[in-house]
Amino acid sequence: MALPDTPARSTALHRALGELAGGPEGCHGEVLAERADGVVVRVGDRVAKAHAPNADAGPLDVRLRVAAAGGYRGVLLPPASDGGTVPLSNGRVASVWPYGTPVDPGDAAAAPWEEAGALLARLHTAPLPPATQLPGPLPPMRGPTKAARALARMRSAPQGSHAAAADVVERAWAVLPPWCRDEEPPPEARTLCHGDFHLGQLVRYPRPDGPWQLIDVDDLGLGDPAWDLARPAAWYAAGMLPTAEWQRFLGAYARTVRAALPARTARTARTDGVPHCLAGPDPWRYLDAPARALTVQGAALGVAKARTEGRSLDEAEEACVAACARIAALFERAELPTPQGS
């Protein structure tokens, strides 16, 4: 998962993105993100993003079209141009977006938890765009794929250090349902999900104080909407997110879902699908497995990075590993006898 671009090519990539974002030739703008799975360069009011080197243009074009669809206005930030992705000379694909004001990373306490919950609820309850308006079928939400990749990354990182942590991560991973490990399709996949929600996925647009909207559609698709709530749920369960913040987020989600799906009886609630269940009295029944998956993902990435960088785990990574240990202890004991088919 190392960044394939050499520094020199990276600069060429920055320049290409800078020009794509509307900058003059040769200008490479401000690099906002530089990761193996995405490079983002800003010039003025626009950003250009080079998507992951292995990203398929086809599903990405569908995701961009969804972000541009009228039904998600005010929920998903629409791209700056709705012509889909742009191929870059190095084979990667890019897209151009308006630049919005992000959440201040130095002030997580000021994070817009209510707005985040409400945005995800609106995303989950809006009618899906008609297939005729999309360039291809809606792809699956990529959350479980990313969880599996995090495990692969941990396994391929330099071995030796953090062996005990890696062991509990593996054990917590092993007791997840197969769909959370990307080994089976999810039992529930009728809902459009963001697929990678965290506080870096919210911006205010127009700047500086327009409404909050969701960005980064790379993992968006049909799946279990519990996945989108599961990362804050995992932080809460690991003791990283205070109860009050978690309840502001979940409460706003539930209120917005109930407002969007009014007057359902208990009988029809079933057909309203998982958003309605997540808005009901027992959300943890639905959150538990995805929250465990994202806990394992966070711990696996932490171990992978700590191994690669030759450092110890930070407090958040330790909290995820500790949660993995509790998961392993609880679920390994509770494991039912495997059916003896032969």
Next chain:
Amino acid sequence: MMQCPKCGAPMRTYNRNGVQIEQCDNCRGIFLDYGELESITRLEAQWTQSAPPPPGPQAPQAYPAGPAWGAPHQGQHGHGSHGHGHHGHGHRGGHHDRRGFGRMLFSS
């Protein structure tokens, strides 16, 4: 130590709510002594009876506010500050904003 009647591997004893259960380390088969199945059935019935009536929105306390594997301080046994008038008082282990946490909240 008991041996599994099916595969012969050693069985380990677990105690669940006062009921002794032997489970095979190999095939995961479970052995119940005389009366243990009845004990389990009785416990299950008690659980069902003591469970609250089908909940309306007024009774969210009946459900866990967090998972069983949650960190000890987050009040996962119905102590979460549900309902009106309780907002703004999270139960936290530490009182200070912890640095490493901020970073993780902003990344995949």
